[in-house]
Amino acid sequence: MLRTFAPTRLLQRALKFTALTAAVLSLGSAALHAIEFRGDAPPPEQPLSLWYRQPADQWVEALPVGNGRLGAMVFGGVARERLQLNEDTLWAGGPYDPVSPEAAAALPEVRRLIFEGKFAEADRLISGKVMARPLRQMAYQTVGDMFLDFGEAGAVENYRRELDLDAAIARVSFTRNGVRFTREVFSSPVDQIIVVRLTADQPAQIGFTATLHTPQAASVAAAGGDSLVMSGVNSEYNDVKGALRFEARVRVLREGGFHYALGSSVTVQRADAVTLLIAAATSFRRFDDVSGDPTAATTAVLDAASKKSFADLRSAHVAEHQRLFRRVALDLGTTSAAAQPTDVRIRTFAGTADPALAALYFQYGRYLLISSSRPGTQPANLQGIWNDSMSPPWQSKYTININTQMNYWPAEPTNLAECVEPLVVMVEELAQTGARTARTMYDARGWMVHHNTDLWRATAPIDGPRWGMWPTGGAWLCLHLWDHYEYAPDRAFLTRIYPLLKGASEFFLDTLVVDPKHGYLVTNPSTSPENAHPFGSAICAGPTMDAQIIRDLFANTERAAGLLGVDDGLREQLRATSGRLPPNKVGAQGQLQEWIEDWDAQAPEQDHRHVSHLYGFFPSNQITLRGTPELAGGVRTTLEARGDFSTGWAIAWRLNLWARLQDGERTHRILAALLEPSRTYPNMFDAHPPFQIDGNFGGANAIAEMLLQSHAGEIELLPALPKAWPAGSVSGLRARGGYEIDLAWADGVLTRATVRSAQGGDVRLRLGKVTATRTVAPGGELVWDGR
Numbered sequence: 078m079l080r081t082f083a084p085t086r087l088l089q090r091a092l093k094f095t096a097l098t099a100a101v102l103s104l105g106s107a108a109l110h111a112i113e114f115r116g117d118a119p120p121p122e123q124p125l126s127l128w129y130r131q132p133a134d135q136w137v138e139a140l141p142v143g144n145g146r147l148g149a150m151v152f153g154g155v156a157r158e159r160l161q162l163n164e165d166t167l168w169a170g171g172p173y174d175p176v177s178p179e180a181a182a183a184l185p186e187v188r189r190l191i192f193e194g195k196f197a198e199a200d201r202l203i204s205g206k207v208m209a210r211p212l213r214q215m216a217y218q219t220v221g222d223m224f225l226d227f228g229e230a231g232a233v234e235n236y237r238r239e240l241d242l243d244a245a246i247a248r249v250s251f252t253r254n255g256v257r258f259t260r261e262v263f264s265s266p267v268d269q270i271i272v273v274r275l276t277a278d279q280p281a282q283i284g285f286t287a288t289l290h291t292p293q294a295a296s297v298a299a300a301g302g303d304s305l306v307m308s309g310v311n312s313e314y315n316d317v318k319g320a321l322r323f324e325a326r327v328r329v330l331r332e333g334g335f336h337y338a339l340g341s342s343v344t345v346q347r348a349d350a351v352t353l354l355i356a357a358a359t360s361f362r363r364f365d366d367v368s369g370d371p372t373a374a375t376t377a378v379l380d381a382a383s384k385k386s387f388a389d390l391r392s393a394h395v396a397e398h399q400r401l402f403r404r405v406a407l408d409l410g411t412t413s414a415a416a417q418p419t420d421v422r423i424r425t426f427a428g429t430a431d432p433a434l435a436a437l438y439f440q441y442g443r444y445l446l447i448s449s450s451r452p453g454t455q456p457a458n459l460q461g462i463w464n465d466s467m468s469p470p471w472q473s474k475y476t477i478n479i480n481t482q483m484n485y486w487p488a489e490p491t492n493l494a495e496c497v498e499p500l501v502v503m504v505e506e507l508a509q510t511g512a513r514t515a516r517t518m519y520d521a522r523g524w525m526v527h528h529n530t531d532l533w534r535a536t537a538p539i540d541g542p543r544w545g546m547w548p549t550g551g552a553w554l555c556l557h558l559w560d561h562y563e564y565a566p567d568r569a570f571l572t573r574i575y576p577l578l579k580g581a582s583e584f585f586l587d588t589l590v591v592d593p594k595h596g597y598l599v600t601n602p603s604t605s606p607e608n609a610h611p612f613g614s615a616i617c618a619g620p621t622m623d624a625q626i627i628r629d630l631f632a633n634t635e636r637a638a639g640l641l642g643v644d645d646g647l648r649e650q651l652r653a654t655s656g657r658l659p660p661n662k663v664g665a666q667g668q669l670q671e672w673i674e675d676w677d678a679q680a681p682e683q684d685h686r687h688v689s690h691l692y693g694f695f696p697s698n699q700i701t702l703r704g705t706p707e708l709a710g711g712v713r714t715t716l717e718a719r720g721d722f723s724t725g726w727a728i729a730w731r732l733n734l735w736a737r738l739q740d741g742e743r744t745h746r747i748l749a750a751l752l753e754p755s756r757t758y759p760n761m762f763d764a765h766p767p768f769q770i771d772g773n774f775g776g777a778n779a780i781a782e783m784l785l786q787s788h789a790g791e792i793e794l795l796p797a798l799p800k801a802w803p804a805g806s807v808s809g810l811r812a813r814g815g816y817e818i819d820l821a822w823a824d825g826v827l828t829r830a831t832v833r834s835a836q837g838g839d840v841r842l843r844l845g846k847v848t849a850t851r852t853v854a855p856g857g858e859l860v861w862d863g864r
């Protein structure tokens with residue numbers, strides 16, 4: 078049944094059920110085949126590995142590979158291998174514009190109600206007239222699964238399943254009846270295919286049946302004797318019709334033995350070794366163009382890859398991965414705990430000295446970014462590119478009131494600047510769709526995005542007033558453009574992003590309104606993302622976060638215009654307008670105020686996961702420990718009130734904030750909470766139950782922030798080093814200004830810092846209270862021991 082998946086159009090509905098049933102049955106396959114696992118396999122030689130002594134049962138135990146576009150979750154079963162497959166443009170729906178035609182007319186009344194303090198009324202009017210139609214955006218969806226059925230039962234010895242982060246290869250190995258079997262899986266950014274290699278240490282041992290399954294409306298058939306083809310269309314979602322065609326192809330290349338295709342399966346028997354090549358593509362070309370040819374795309378990459386040897390495919394993949402991955406090395410020390418399998422280490426981290434697990438988490442974050450966001454791909458979404466569902470949590474899209482930004486926090490500091498390119502392209506596209514929204518909803522110039530977007534670059538407010546009615550998402554993304562410039566100053570890039578910064582600024586120049594009580598220029602309507610104030614709503618005017626984001630946007634636009642020598646009048650206007658934004662204020666409890674009024678202590682959710690107004694302290698630098706100590710004290714008080722323990726990404730934000738507060742012990746304590754099983758799954762995916770990848774990226778960045786910071790006009794070394802990491806070293810971290818840094822420390826004290834710079838410059842270094850200003854020659858380096 079599972080192997081003869083040959084749908085007709087009439088059968089497609091039934092097949093959705095069949096595929097789901099297959100997925101459910103597959104969970105029980107290990108039990109059905111009653112594999113007995115004997116012997117304890119030793120740890121892999123590569124210490125930067127996640128590894129286990131049993132196959133994955135749940136999806137959050139499987140291991141992710143990806144080339145930015147094509148992803149697979151590798152389960153590593155003995156009787157049945159399962160690869161759950163993704164392609165980063167397989168989303169539901171098609172080009173659409175969800176702006177409500179009634180929004181523009183309703184907004185003046187909404188503003189009036191808000192300024193009169195009638196928040197609940199404003200909320201109702203927004204719900205009725207202003208929210209997007211449909212109210213939700215499109216979902217990112219799974220391609221389906223490839224199964225390899227080996228049909229074996231009995232005992233296996235020394236089973237080990239691992240993900241080698243240094244090579245970006247998932248591996249399974251075990252011994253059965255004296256034969257050692259090895260499987261390798263990788264997703265190649267060079268050849269644009271997923272490669273599976275099956276080998277054994279004796280001839281004629283490889284046999285299996287390969288099948289493809291999917292919950293999508295698709296059919297599967299064997300083709301050309303050695304291939305499987307899945308062809309389908311994407312689904313309709315919330316009344317937006319599916320507009321994409323997609324195809325996945327598997328080609329089976331055998332060495333020795335024989336094979337045959339039957340219906341919708343390919344069977345191999347008695348082979349010495351087998352390479353499977355998997356390609357997938359959709360007809361998506363751009364948010365407004367779905368005229369691609371998935372058949373041509375998948376055939377072309379398979380034909381090209383089939384001509385290469387496995388060794389060549391593998392070495393090209395490894396070299397391209399290592400070009401990025403090996404730029405940073407981190408050693409926080411190694412204890413005996415590091416010899417345990419990864420799932421055991423996660424279970425015991427809180428009570429054990431295992432600094433190498435923190436280093437592994439850091440490098441895993443870098444691995445995941447390289448694997449989910451490369452030039453030419455979509456940006457990493459809420460699950461990177463890994464999703465087994467048709468209706469994933471929050472549609473696995475781009476939530477830009479924290480989550481997408483957090484995904485990219487580690488990109489610059491951990492030396493993966495190329496991975497930001499998909500985000501830059503997304504902002505360029507949002508500047509187009511968001512210009513339409515600025516015009517039709519707000520009668521404004523420039524462009525804007527509310528709190529979410531999807532593959533189709535939708536920009537209208539979704540979900541409900543509390544979530545969607547927030548105009549500052551696009552402006553926050555602009556900080557990443559500026560950061561990219563600051564980490565590697567380059568005039569061509571500045572020229573590219575300037576129109577984006579300028580357009581984002583123009584939107585606010587046109588839509589900020591005077592708050593009648595204080596005279597500030599404020600956003601209205603808005604929210605402090607997702608947090609309700611004491612008056613029955615989250616809807617308000619001029620939340621602190623908006624002022625902070627717009628202050629950064631205006632300042633960076635003004636700086637860019639100055640560097641490019643353009644738009645003098647605009648610069649003047651940005652400066653003047655910035656001065657009229659609501660200032661950061663310390664409230665009665667000593668906290669940084671979340672709203673213009675001091676409502677914080679009465680807000681219904683005192684431990685709310687979002688800490689939006691702390692944006693000014695991290696990721697921004699408007700508030701700093703030495704520059705604005707009173708406001709930094711407000712940040713600390715707010716953090717104490719919110720509590721350290723929250724859901725995955727929210728913990729990761731707190732971690733970065735405590736690292737900026739330079740409290741190494743507190744930061745490390747919270748890191749232990751991030752790394753415990755309730756927030757880190759066995760495959761080290763971050764739990765925001767079920768799974769959201771931002772916590773992985775935020776956590777990785779926090780570890781970098783503990784070692785190096787460069788936001789206050791100086792490069793600060795080991796600002797939040799915890800006692801748990803007394804000796805160690807890091808190389809290849811990046812700092813603002815275009816610097817690359819290596820550090821080594823012993824007994825908790827810096828022993829050596831090396832600073833390199835391609836373009837050279839005067840650099841101010843800080844170690845605790847000691848500072849030094851030194852000159853680095855272009856292409857040169859300097860060494861400092863902190864004295």
Ligand code: FUC
Pocket residue numbers: 459471476480607687726765769
């Ligand atoms: C924000 C968060 C939620 C979730 C969603 C994707 O809205 O408040 O917790 O992470 O994004």
